[in-house]
Amino acid sequence: MITVEVAYALPHEQKIIAVQVEEGCTAYEAVIKSRIAEVFSQIDPENDPMGIFGKAIKDPKKEIMKAGDRIEIYRPLIADPKEARAKRAAKLKAQKEKEAQDTDS
Structure with a gap:
């Protein structure tokens, strides 16, 4: 097991959730496991762009996480x-x- 973080921020509120995932877990799987979409109903893990430490990732369903990574879910501009x-x-x-x-x- 490894620990990664899932982050989402609004102008006046942010949340970073640490989550234990299996090695080989994807960014998408970590977001689902974090249950952050239950905290912020506007999050759509199927469509929202994501990044790791500010660097956009093309396909969250294929991006393998490393221990200590922080997945950021981006809001529309x-x-x-x-x-x-x-x-x-x-x-x-x-x-x-x-x-x-x-x-x-």
């Missing part, structure tokens, strides 16, 4: 990161232009 950065940059630029106009007056 609320906004496209590139789009969010572009909006922040545009807002900052407009703010600087307004400040420049105010000092010129």
